Amino acid sequence: MTSLLAPLYLAALAALALPWLLHRFNDAEPERRPFPSTRFLEPTAPPVSRRRKLRYRALFALRALAVLALALLFAEPWIPRPSTLGEARALHLVAVDTSLSMRAGERFERALEGAREALAGVPAGEPVRLVAFARDVRFASAEPMTVQAATTALGRGSGGAGLFEAGFAAADYGRLMQRLDRLADESELPVRATLVTDLQRSSLPERRNALYAPRLTSLDIVDVGVGEANVALAAEATSDNGAQARVRVTLVASASGTAGDAAFEREIVVGGEGGVRARERVRLAPGARESVVFEAVTLPETPEPRFEVGFASPDALIEDDSLTVPVRLDGARRVALAALEQARVPDAARVFVTTALEADGAASVDASRLAEGQLPEDVSRLVVFAPLGGADPLPTPLRRFVARGGGALVIVADASGRATLGNQGSRSSARPNVGGRARSDGEGSGTLAQRGSGVGRVDVSHPLALGDIDWGETRFYGLGEFVPEGGDRVLVETAERRPVLIERPSEAGLLLILNERLDGGDSNLPFQPAFVALMRQVVDYFDAGRAVPESVTVGDPLALPVNVQVIDPDGRPLVALADTASAQELSLDTPGLYTVVGALGEQELTVAIDPRESDLAPLDTEERAGWLARHASESAARERQPPAPAGDARDALAEVAPEERRVERFPLWPLLLPLLAVMLLAETLYANRRLDVRRDGT
């Protein structure tokens, strides 16, 4: 028997009057026209008057049926048919935690067992959905399955496309519960959820409200955590001399356990090529965070020195017990000095730049290729002297370098063919003779040019943090001839609004232009502390602007620029060759030391586990009770509720008799719609044929 979801639309059947009126009272009176003679005319059927019968009955029938079909279509008719859900009273949902913490001890085995037990408790014939959750929530099948099929899928474990095996990502109970709540909202049946998890406290969402899924009929939690003690290890190694390293190891103990427990005593071993380099025993308190520094650890004699840092004996979660630590060579932020072929590089400028960059070991300057007149291709940070003047376009090698993703600070230089600026021109007249310092001609007696111009506007919103630099005594006596273009961003300008530092936007790399020669004549900038700070921040800016970070957390999306390949710790490329031609987003699900290969060489990328997962401390009783209490009260309220009102179809479905639940609605619109289309088509053809409709463009 057919039912209607929106019977009010049947009121549209009143529109049946329209075709009836159209056919009965249409403009049957033909157009009257004078004609010279009717002797050659042949009368056709006489026009229909209002008193006559309906004309074109078949057409009328078609139109009436079309209106009928249209009204029915909006009324959404459906017929009952046996439900594939049978006599199910609820949809049972079993969610298994597959986060990193589930790798601790026997947790995941217990979780699988708990899930099987939960499935065993599902009444026969009731549908089941299996869910694996960690960072994301993934369903084992698109549709509900039988208990038997779910048990089989669970039994496949790692063989089942890796869905039910513990991974490395962190769980998020808030995200899980909201997804389950949405599922319950979409389900025709009440949803009873069972979570099989270790109830890590660190997996709780910041906003606890996200834990509650009011649409779930019931929520059960199978706790598979046993409160193992765990200590997570993180480490970094730096070397400022290339021979020895400083290894800093940070240990974080789980927040559960008792102080003085031997379970929190660990021996840290620092190893490398050729064996153990250092070791130390540490005892932590629950929830404590300790740092151990190994000084002067001899570097392995490899081109890319790395240490293997770990515990002498593994604990509950072995994944966070050891890691490979690349040694960051301090001063290894190599900055190359270069000059374009035409540029004349003053010795003073080279000294000023090198000194400023290498101050406090912030960077090491490689000036060995300064005389080549070409830009090196194997560096990512470059200070380059280039003759830029007027509105000339940037030299091609420079543009190419930046397009490859490099960072370049261009210092405006004179062309090699030109005379020394100090001896000529208007700029020289404005410049002091010695040391770049403004010559003091007495109180207010010097000209503006002699006094120089201070720093005017500074773009404090730029990431270079130029506002943090004390520009106080900096004076500019003459500047380069570079003229910013429309898209350029002037970061520093003099009080007379002459540009000093300019950034030219680039899609790939970074390009800064310092519009002075740094020879001590254009300004006193090289002698100011501001210059050292500026150069350090430029290098920091170049590093911060690198497309690929040095470290990411498991599961975090990693945005890759064009023409970059990622090699996993086992040496396998992760980006298909064809995909390297475009920017990619990669999610690295396994921790380890990856290699990113790009146009400017290789870069190591550490994919670290989420430190929250290392904290195996479970929810305390109060927290757990608080979580479950609300669902319990929801369920109780639901059971006390009288039969649901007609408007709440889902609740009503839960209360109606099993005979009615065995059916599901089979919508008839897929049949009505093509039928309507056919009728409209037939109407068009018929009307064109029979009525006085112009055809063939006549």
Next chain:
Amino acid sequence: MARAATPLRLLRPEVLARLGTLELVARTVVDGLTTGLHRSPHFGFSQEFAEYRAYAEGDDLRHVDWNVYARTDRAYVKRFEGETNTTVTLLLDASASMGFGEPVAKLDQAKWLAASLAYLTRRQHDALGLAVFDDGVREMQVPSSRPDSLPRALGLLERSEAGSGTDIIAALESLRAVMTRRGLVVLISDLYAEPEALLDALQPLAHAGQDIAVFHVTDPAEVAPEAARVAALEDLETDARVVVDPLFLREGYRRRFEAHREALESTCRRVGADYRALSSDEPLDAALHAYLRFRERRGR
């Protein structure tokens, strides 16, 4: 001296409709054509020698060329190319059906043609007659060579409006008694008559020595009517209403009309008449050229 020809665009019906008076229309049309091309082919009494003819009894002795007689001892009469000596009678159908046509009605086009022919006739110093008829002869101006024959004819044309039904046969029969002088008879009509009956009506005129020219005036909307939907067409003459299907108008009607036209043309051929179809949207120069060729062929 030939005068400059009027641009053809001036002869288009929509242009002529704005000229105002029939005389102006006639002058525009006729003067626009090549003046001098047309000469009356009839011999008469002018200064241009045409030929000698042997003297026959009854010839005026004043025309005998005595010099030839002296040399040959035979009497010859000199003949000269005359300016005129024929009679042109215009028969204009002013029935109701002739009032059909937009923007130029068939009757307007017919009147312009008649006026032009009248003007041309008088320029040739021919005698001009005019009859306006519908279901009978409504007005008649007997052929005359008097100078006022043209203004009177034009005035008669100006006054002519589409009247009632058509009866060409009856009109021709009643005119036959009046048209006693041999000459040219020009029938301008939409020819809603049975071809056989028309044959019967024209034959006596032909036998009486009249040269007949028939101008069949039509309108494009009459020859190829269009209708977007079923239309009730009302006969302008009988007020009869016929509901027709657009398909029939596009196919059956056109077929029938064309057959009628062909039958009329055949009828005209049978009586030696000259048939020329003239559409109300057609410039008059072609019709006038046809008329002139007709006169040349007939030697009048």
